Amino acid sequence: MAGFVNIRRDVDDKFYRYRMPVLLTKIEGKGNGIKTVVPNMSDVARALSRPPTYPTKFFGSELGAQTSVDEKNDRYIVNGAHDATRLRELLDAFIDKFVLCGSCKNPETDLIITKTELIVRDCKACGERTSVDMRHRLSTYILKNPPKKKGKKNKGGHAEAPSPSAEVNGNAGAGENGEAEGEGGSDDEMTRRIKAEASDLHTESQLVVEGWSADTSPDAVKARVAAVSAGIAGLGLAGGGDDDSEEDADSPYTQLGNWVKENPGASAVEVFKKVQELSIEKKHKAVQVLAQTLFTGEIITEIPIYLPIFQKMVTSEKHQKSLLGGIERFAGLEHPELIAVIPKILMELYQADVVEEDVVTFWGTHVSKKFVDKETSKKVRKASEPFLKWLAEAEDDEE
Template sequence: MASGVVNIRRDVDDKFYRYRMPLLMTKIEGKGNGIKTVIPNMSDVARALSRPPTYPTKFFGSELGAQTSIDEKNDRFIVNGAHDAVRLRELLDAFIDKFVLCGACKNPETDLILTKNEMIVRDCKACGVRSNVDMRHKLTTYIVKNPPKKKGKRKKGEHAEAPSPAGLDGNGSGENGRGSPDDDDEGGGTDDELTRRLKAEAAELNPEATLEKEDWSADTSPEAVKARMGALQAGVAGLTLGNEDDSDEDADSPYSQLGRWVQENREASAVEVFKKVQELGLEKKHKAVQVLAQTLLTENALVEIPKYAPVFVKMISSEKHQKSLLGGIERLAGLTHPELIPAIPKILMAFYQVDVLDEEVVKQWGTHVSKKYVDKDTSKKVRKASEPFLKWLDEADDDDDDEDDD
């Protein structure tokens, strides 16, 4: 049976659910008392769950009352006895529920943390909640003795490798990782190769763009379009506060053209947006990041950030770019969509998770009120709303320091 891909939460019947994993596969080997069930793709499944493959393997053994055999060097994960694939998938769902999903928001984007008093906590990167694991389960003893490998603290300029959505990776070669528009093409694809790939992916993404437009696009009635255009023009007029040069205030500047195009093409995919940025010659301009943050995103920002993340990943290559992104977020939530103020921590987390915001930059921004992008009161309001995320960053640092001391 060929391996497929399924939702991590298999109770979510949505083929566009962003959290996916390989379908757990099994292979029966041996006979009689030596019969055993091999899980050939356990490493791939565990990687999708951000857990060591030993954890679900030991979980299976605990639930089935069976011995397990683990050979990580040769990627062999075995549960003694003959076990049906369907049964192991059900147990995997139980493992995910107990040791992966956030106890609050049920998001699988969590890390396991072992506290000083040997309690296991699921640290959610989506909502910031830390929920305790049920320590009565037998697997917890194994986890305490074999804690997750500590993730190194990210410093400025360091980013975890992750697949770039829509293929907009930084080096133009389709590999994981983040590059910058200023990077040389050594070892990467040429501009022609990038263009060809973008065209191919744009064709593949068109059906999704249609679905997104149908489900949650902005109101396209004449009255709504007129109102948004008015707001856009007012916003673009103020885009140059402290940015680049004053000549860009012209309504025909590339920035104004980009803002108008985004407003008029709400159904555009990430690939199409980036191609427009390239067409206007703005792929290296930090102010273009600000324009996109305040015009590309709407009141549905938390849904739109994953969709357009590759554009920001491709364009943000310096601290100045990151500050422009934060300025765009200030204008988005502070002026255009004030209803997003309570969601500021989640918005920052979403960008932080795709490695376009560095910890030091966010902390500096969050503790220094500025009138560069919005008025002082609005600036204070946005930063006040960001406090839960800033607190989470500090606590994560404290945990790292404590573990270093231990």
């Protein structure tokens, strides 16, 4: 049976309160079907008070590997052969980014998603709330799969994990001296709650600190203006959809495109507020307009900045197709020099769970004249072949 280690492995104190099982790995399969199974992922995650899917997805993101989760049979898999030492190092990184309090470095935290969709670590030790890196791909997964509330049961019928010090150390629900705390909590607990609630008032300013901004250099602004000028003029060519209308000056889509053109340095938060102001946050064509107008020649570095917008707005297959159509017009008509990086663009959107495998595969294998002319459509889809091949091979490996 595996032993236990300190959750913070940089702490040598053998009496350190917070401990977890040593992460175990098992290599299965061979050739292209080889994979690494983590047999005790549930136990490790329970000690960290996090769903086991979170560290699993973190491993996949950091290693650039496909992951698969079978919660019913308690199977957590990372494609490829990865030794235990490497995964333990990545687990340390996960703990630092998504478990430890950013203020006191105590692991007794809960993940909370604020009303502005910012993920924060709520520390039960010092009462501080510190935000996680919203640009990390795992943050996207957490927003779509938020942690369940304590005491609730998950799909498998198991109660959610207790705090890091509980169960592993046998002192669940007890104070530092082993005395149970009352339901009402102490005055210190109340103070911590007040401080925690107050921290929510600063979430918007924290978003700016987290790097939700766009490139405002003269070259980037010039490229953005040129792209938008060409793009807005042709938005009406997109056609299709039950919310399409004549693209005149009063159209909310034209207004949105013009606003992006006039505000090249707008942050993701500001852009989404403008979309809400125009009451088109649920419209699939708004997704196309943003995909066509938000980016410049530096689209690969800009996608992570604006991903939160698309993660919020892309809610159906129709939205996904409009997003791909906007990218198709952006690269195919306005920035043909970027057709070569279509696979990278698709990879960013796919790994952020913005587009699904079936949708992007169908799009990439069916030439369409809905958004661009037939020849341009062929060029874009031809360029996407390396990504589609990767998708197919990853699917074969999992099977």
